[in-house]
Amino acid sequence: MIESCRAAGREVFVLALDGEADRDVVETVPHAWCRIGGAATGLDLLRANAVGELVLAGAVRRPSLRSLRPDWRAAKFLARVGYRALGDDGLLSAVVKELEREGFRVIGADQLLDEAALPEGPLGQIRPGPDAAADIAHGARLARAIGALDVGQAVVVQQGLVLGVEAIEGTDGLLRRCAALRRDGPGGVLVKVEKPGQERRADRPVIGPQTVVLAAESGLCGIAAEAGATLVIDRAEVIRLADAAGLFVVGIRPP
Amino acid sequence: MIESCRAAGREVFVLALDGEADRDVVETVPHAWCRIGGAATGLDLLRANAVGELVLAGAVRRPSLRSLRPDWRAAKFLARVGYRALGDDGLLSAVVKELEREGFRVIGADQLLDEAALPEGPLGQIRPGPDAAADIAHGARLARAIGALDVGQAVVVQQGLVLGVEAIEGTDGLLRRCAALRRDGPGGVLVKVEKPGQERRADRPVIGPQTVVLAAESGLCGIAAEAGATLVIDRAEVIRLADAAGLFVVGIRPP
Numbered sequence: 001m002i003e004s005c006r007a008a009g010r011e012v013f014v015l016a017l018d019g020e021a022d023r024d025v026v027e028t029v030p031h032a033w034c035r036i037g038g039a040a041t042g043l044d045l046l047r048a049n050a051v052g053e054l055v056l057a058g059a060v061r062r063p064s065l066r067s068l069r070p071d072w073r074a075a076k077f078l079a080r081v082g083y084r085a086l087g088d089d090g091l092l093s094a095v096v097k098e099l100e101r102e103g104f105r106v107i108g109a110d111q112l113l114d115e116a117a118l119p120e121g122p123l124g125q126i127r128p129g130p131d132a133a134a135d136i137a138h139g140a141r142l143a144r145a146i147g148a149l150d151v152g153q154a155v156v157v158q159q160g161l162v163l164g165v166e167a168i169e170g171t172d173g174l175l176r177r178c179a180a181l182r183r184d185g186p187g188g189v190l191v192k193v194e195k196p197g198q199e200r201r202a203d204r205p206v207i208g209p210q211t212v213v214l215a216a217e218s219g220l221c222g223i224a225a226e227a228g229a230t231l232v233i234d235r236a237e238v239i240r241l242a243d244a245a246g247l248f249v250v251g252i253r254p255p
Numbered sequence: 256m257i258e259s260c261r262a263a264g265r266e267v268f269v270l271a272l273d274g275e276a277d278r279d280v281v282e283t284v285p286h287a288w289c290r291i292g293g294a295a296t297g298l299d300l301l302r303a304n305a306v307g308e309l310v311l312a313g314a315v316r317r318p319s320l321r322s323l324r325p326d327w328r329a330a331k332f333l334a335r336v337g338y339r340a341l342g343d344d345g346l347l348s349a350v351v352k353e354l355e356r357e358g359f360r361v362i363g364a365d366q367l368l369d370e371a372a373l374p375e376g377p378l379g380q381i382r383p384g385p386d387a388a389a390d391i392a393h394g395a396r397l398a399r400a401i402g403a404l405d406v407g408q409a410v411v412v413q414q415g416l417v418l419g420v421e422a423i424e425g426t427d428g429l430l431r432r433c434a435a436l437r438r439d440g441p442g443g444v445l446v447k448v449e450k451p452g453q454e455r456r457a458d459r460p461v462i463g464p465q466t467v468v469l470a471a472e473s474g475l476c477g478i479a480a481e482a483g484a485t486l487v488i489d490r491a492e493v494i495r496l497a498d499a500a501g502l503f504v505v506g507i508r509p510p
Contacts, residue, residue, distance in 0.1 A: 064414045066440030084389060084415030134339060145404050149397055151417050159319045160339030162406050165420040168436055177432060181423055185321030 001057050002029055004112045013049040015042055020060050036063060039074035043102060054104045055112055056096070056202050062088060062168065087150025089195050092202035108201040110231055118207070118251040120227035124239040126248040128222055132189050135159065136224040139191030140254035147195035153205050156181075156220065158188035171207075175214035188220040193254045194229035207249070208233030209241055216245035227251030256312050257284055259367045268304040270297055275315050291318060294329035298357060309359045310367055311351070311457050317343060317423065342405025344450050347457035363456040365486055373462070373506040375482035379494040381503040383477055387444050390414065391479040394446030395509035402450035408460050411436075411475065413443035426462075430469035443475040448509045449484035462504070463488030464496055471500035482506030 002025070005012045014021070014031035021033075030049070034042040046054070065083055068074070081094040096106050110117060122128075128136060139157040142165075147153055152166030156178045163181040166174045171192060182188050192205045207225050215223055223242075230251070232238055242249045257280070260267045269276070269286035276288075285304070289297040301309070320338055323329070336349040351361050365372060377383075383391060394412040397420075402408055407421030411433045418436045421429045430445060437443050447460045462480050470478055478497075485506070487493055497504045 062416060062438075064416065064438035064440040066414075067438055085393075086415070087417070138340075142404055142406065146401065146406075146420070149400050151397065151401075151420060155422075159321075160341070161317060161319065162342070162422045164424065165401070165406060165422045167410075167417045167420045169419065169432070173436075177424070181428075183317075183319035183322055185319040 001055065001109065001112055008112070010112075013046075013051055015045055015051075017060060021058065035069065035071075036060070037068040037070040037074050039077060040071050043073065046104065052105060054099055054106050055109055056092070056106070057109055059170065062091075089150050089198050089203060093199040096199055096202050106201050109204065110200075113231070116232075117228050118225055118230040118232050120251045120253060123232070123235070123249040123251070124243045124247075126222065126242065126246060128189070128224070128248050128250055131159065131187055132221055132248070135187060135189045136191055136250070136252060139189060139224070140193055140252060143191050143193045144196065144254050147193060147198070150195060153195060154190060154192040156188060156190050156218075158183060158220075159185060163188065172210060172214055175211070175218050175220075178220070179218040182219050186221060188218070190215050190220055190223045191225070191252075192223070192230065193226040193252075198229075200229070205230040206233060207231075207238065209237045212238055212241040212245065212247060212249065216241075216247055220247065222248035222250065224248075224250050224252045226254055228253075256310065256364065256367055263367075265367075268301075268306055270300055270306075272315060276313065290324070290326075291315070292323040292325040292329050294332060295326050298328065301359065307360060309354055309361050310364055311347070311361070312364055314425065317346075344405050344453050344458060348454035351454055351457050361456050364459065365455075368486070371487075372483050373480055373485040373487050375506045375508060378487070378490070378504040378506070379498045379502075381477065381497065381501060383444070383479070383503050383505055386414065386442055387476055387503070390442060390444045391446055391505070391507060394444060395448060395479070395481075395507060398446050398448045399451065399509050402448060402453070405450060408450060409445060409447040411443060411445050411473075413438060413475075414440060418443065427465060427469055430466070430473050430475070433475070434473040437474050441476060443473070445470050445475055445478045446480070446507075447478070447485065448481040448507075453484075455484070460485040461488060462486075462493065464492045467493055467496040467500065467502060467504065471496075471502055475502065477503035477505065479503075479505050479507045481509055483508075 012029050014026050016026045016031050016033050017036050032045045099106050135157040139155045143155045154166040154171045156163040163178045164174050194205055267284050269281050271281045271286050271288050272291050287300045354361050390412040394410045398410045409421040409426045411418040418433045419429050449460055
């Protein structure tokens with residue numbers, strides 16, 4: 001994202017979250033560090049560095065209220081929105097609204113990245129067979145329903161069996177544990193879709209080279225993700241790895 | 256269950272599933288072994304041993320269609336019900352109906368066991384505090400919705416965060432992985448409820464000493480399960496272990 005901004009001639013300032021952002025990446029550009037619960041400091045830093053447009057980027061491990069240690073500004077926000085009652089998407093939507101209320105323009109990562117959204121159909125050489133297509137259809141229906149509960153975006157289905165449902169462990173964690181849960185026989189598909197009404201500027205479905213590597217290591221036969229909604233990180237590498245491993249990566253339109 | 260039958264003066268014959276049943280347990284009573292896909296053999300064995308009433312007992316790892324290797328009788332059944340399209344409860348309901356169609360009376364495990372269903376309210380000394388009560392309410396709503404998809408019966412919630420959703424790994428597997436997913440701070444509750452319309456004779460929610468041990472090892476503060484619907488295995492030991500570990504075990508009425 002930093003590279004895309006530079007290529008587009010945008011000035012970049014990174015507000016890096018303690019314990020979450022990658023130090024090596026951040027130190028190449030103007031930046032400052034901030035606790036996730038330090039909202040007042042964070043807002044001051046953004047203003048002091050003349051930030052007008054904001055992108056929320058990278059995965060953040062959602063903390064418990066205690067480990068968040070909110071400052072007065074964060075506490076005011078959390079009391080108003082009700083931290084405990086919100087799922088991830090509910091919370092991130094509230095964060096986006098709050099940042100806009102503070103005068104920032106929040107834009108989606110896809111507006112900055114060269115990578116377009118996942119198109120409909122297969123991305124590489126491999127296409128899902130009829131068995132995989134049935135698992136994709138079943139998984140897409142389930143993932144959408146579980147997304148509606150604001151729990152997770154992804155499921156793994158093999159021959160009609162639901163091997164796993166994503167919650168706070170994330171898609172990588174889901175894929176890792178599915179290695180031990182696979183049954184004999186072919187297949188196993190990761191299906192990832194957008195939550196209904198999801199705040200796209202905060203938490204779009206993402207797949208990337210790591211997703212392909214973990215899916216292959218877990219013995220799955222492919223990845224199906226929502227076309228249009230899903231961001232593909234490093235598309236060329238995703239295609240190369242998927243073709244090499246014999247996995248399909250396909251953009252789908254869930255029900 | 257064998258002991259309960261003996262105490263009640265019932266004759267016992269165990270049809271043990273290859274790779275699933277515990278050899279040491281089975282060898283103490285009249286029994287025969289059968290592949291899970293060997294339906295014709297299984298039905299013949301039940302008839303040859305004059306079985307009239309059947310109880311489905313113990314956990315069975317649901318196989319893929321390939322590893323099931325159905326015989327002609329199982330294949331006929333599976334073709335009719337559609338193995339791939341059914342969740343666990345859908346499949347088990349179909350199995351119960353099929354056994355009844357073959358002339359057996361299928362009865363629930365609770366009719367044979369001394370252990371009654373979990374009553375409403377706390378089972379041991381410990382009661383959920385207000386934080387845990389909020390997590391229980393959130394978890395019960397989610398678990399019911401996920402149960403309606405016929406995926407799993409259980410979720411783990413900590414301070415409003417959904418640490419995990421049960422799928423094919425089962426409740427023990429869910430608890431094991433939640434150890435690494437807990438956030439700082441108190442709490443974490445296992446919430447387990449019946450799937451809406453669940454076939455109780457085949458797959459009731461169950462908790463037992465193992466559930467308490469794993470919940471304690473994962474740092475949870477308690478277990479909430481659906482009153483009336485949940486079977487408690489070895490209640491005295493559940494209470495002893497929960498009190499010793501400072502965990503609550505509470506029967507709830509989900510929405």
